[in-house]
Amino acid sequence: MKVLVTGSAGFIGSALALQLLKRGDEVIGIDNLSDYYDVKLKKSRLKRVSAHPGFTDVRVNLQDREAVANAFRAHKPDRVVNLAAQVGVRYSLIDPHAYIDTNIVGFTNILEGCRHHGVEHLVYASSSSVYGSNTRIPYSIHDNADHPVSLYAASKKANELMAHAYSHLFGLPVTGLRMFTVYGPWGRPDMAPFIFTKNILAGKPIEVFNHGRHRRDFTYIDDIVEGVVRALDHIPKPDPRWNSNTPDAATSNAPFQLYNIGNHQPVELMHFIEVLENCLGRKAEINMMPLQKGDVATTFANVDDLIRDLGYKPDTPLETGIANFVEWYRRYYEV
Numbered sequence: 001m002k003v004l005v006t007g008s009a010g011f012i013g014s015a016l017a018l019q020l021l022k023r024g025d026e027v028i029g030i031d032n033l034s035d036y037y038d039v040k041l042k043k044s045r046l047k048r049v050s051a052h053p054g055f056t057d058v059r060v061n062l063q064d065r066e067a068v069a070n071a072f073r074a075h076k077p078d079r080v081v082n083l084a085a086q087v088g089v090r091y092s093l094i095d096p097h098a099y100i101d102t103n104i105v106g107f108t109n110i111l112e113g114c115r116h117h118g119v120e121h122l123v124y125a126s127s128s129s130v131y132g133s134n135t136r137i138p139y140s141i142h143d144n145a146d147h148p149v150s151l152y153a154a155s156k157k158a159n160e161l162m163a164h165a166y167s168h169l170f171g172l173p174v175t176g177l178r179m180f181t182v183y184g185p186w187g188r189p190d191m192a193p194f195i196f197t198k199n200i201l202a203g204k205p206i207e208v209f210n211h212g213r214h215r216r217d218f219t220y221i222d223d224i225v226e227g228v229v230r231a232l233d234h235i236p237k238p239d240p241r242w243n244s245n246t247p248d249a250a251t252s253n254a255p256f257q258l259y260n261i262g263n264h265q266p267v268e269l270m271h272f273i274e275v276l277e278n279c280l281g282r283k284a285e286i287n288m289m290p291l292q293k294g295d296v297a298t299t300f301a302n303v304d305d306l307i308r309d310l311g312y313k314p315d316t317p318l319e320t321g322i323a324n325f326v327e328w329y330r331r332y333y334e335v
Contacts, residue, residue: 003232004077006030006062006110007084011188012125014045015225016081021052028075030084032061036091037189044332045186062106072113079232082110082124088190089129089294092151103155111166121173121235123228126160128180128217128262128299129153138300141178141250141258150294164256173235173255177228180262180301184221184321185328193322196276196284197329205285206273212288214269215298217262220321223314227261230310250305262301263314275319279326
């Protein structure tokens with residue numbers, strides 16, 4: 001297939017592009033190399049992907065309506081995976097406009113490209129953040145998720161609603177993937193594994209929010225990519241059982257589907273730190289901090305639908321994933 005992947009210089013996007021290329025797909029990668037975090041790291045990821053002859057690198061801002069339309073017009077993708085986004089719960093308290101520009105305006109341009117160019121299937125990244133104030137654990141795609149506690153989460157929930165509207169109006173098959181705390185080699189510098197590793201190796205204290213009482217469904221990058229690929233190959237159809245009197249949030253009478261992709265084994269943050277310390281061979285100096293605005297205490301994915309429909313569930317143990325991350329980090333940064 002010819003697959004357009006947005007966010008192709010990103011953590012998940014570059015790993016997905018590599019996997020698609022390895023299996024013989026042609027990949028058109030769109031990225032604007034945003035400076036939200038280290039552009040050098042993004043370029044290093046791209047260098048790995050660009051070594052494959054089936055990869056086309058396109059430098060486009062998703063907010064640029066005409067540029068996105070031109071990319072669809074020129075490359076005519078069969079399927080699309082939208083991973084580009086302004087990420088980060090905490091940063092949304094600082095620069096909310098960035099989330100509207102990329103996650104709302106940019107996603108609209110992707111939907112329009114899919115609509116007007118006969119795309120067979122759009123898969124897009126949502127987030128576990130959409131569950132917000134929901135305290136029913138584990139998080140189920142069938143439960144209500146209408147009370148986000150950050151603008152980032154609200155923008156991702158908006159993506160799900162926008163995708164449903166296009167699916168309903170234009171028959172566009174869409175699959176949203178609510179991803180849970182992705183980590184691993186080539187990860188994002190603004191996330192806990194990266195920040196903790198950097199500070200521990202530098203002998204600096206780490207800030208542990210919610211006084212260490214966080215529980216996170218850490219999900220290894222390879223598991224996420226496998227889930228995305230399987231979702232891409234599984235085009236949703238209207239659910240004949242869907243009933244407007246008792247609507248299921250995860251399906252529709254349009255070709256629309258939601259899935260959780262998580263390791264379905266939440267880990268205490270202090271245990272995560274202990275595993276990281278063991279892999280690094282160093283102890284962390286810890287500053288306990290209160291719960292930050294926009295954060296939730298626990299994430300925990302119910303992946304029953306992923307297992308039923310795609311025959312898959314993430315299962316990489318935390319100890320394996322952290323060891324792989326630390327090995328990559330030491331090699332990449334030569335520390």
